[in-house]
Amino acid sequence: MIFHLGQIVEHVRFGYRGVVYHCDEEFSLTDEWYDEMAKSKPPKNKPWYGVLVHGSTSATYVAQRHLMLSRNKNKIEHPDVVYYFDEFDGFEYRPRQLN
Numbered sequence: 001m002i003f004h005l006g007q008i009v010e011h012v013r014f015g016y017r018g019v020v021y022h023c024d025e026e027f028s029l030t031d032e033w034y035d036e037m038a039k040s041k042p043p044k045n046k047p048w049y050g051v052l053v054h055g056s057t058s059a060t061y062v063a064q065r066h067l068m069l070s071r072n073k074n075k076i077e078h079p080d081v082v083y084y085f086d087e088f089d090g091f092e093y094r095p096r097q098l099n
Contacts, residue, residue: 001025001047002064006085006093009051010070011062018060019076019093021084022050029061042066052078 003009007020027034027044034044042063049067051060054076073091085093 003047003049003067003069005095008070008073008076008092009049009067010072011051011060012066012068016060017054017070017072017076018051019054019078019081019085020049021052021059021080024048027063037061038063040066052076052080052084054078 001023003020003023005020005023008017009020010017025047027048042065047064049062049064051062051067052058053060055078057079059080075088076093081093084096086096087094
């Protein structure tokens with residue numbers, strides 16, 4: 001996998017920024033979701049990531065090939081950031097430790 005939890009990424013095509021909060025080694029949703037949402041048909045056997053989208057309440061599930069590290073390292077404004085991450089170090093977020 002190229003990305004890890006807490007990294008700030010950008011969608012290559014749509015340009016939105018977000019933070020990676022979930023990583024799958026390969027596609028893990030339903031075939032129905034894939035057929036409806038993954039119009040460019042990215043490979044299912046490559047990594048996919050859950051991303052909290054900056055400036056919204058949305059989260060997306062994105063194929064690795066559609067993401068790149070964001071040059072903009074400003075904090076991500078999303079209400080769920082506090083549930084997944086403890087702090088922001090100026091570059092990325094530190095995942096919250098479960099006790």
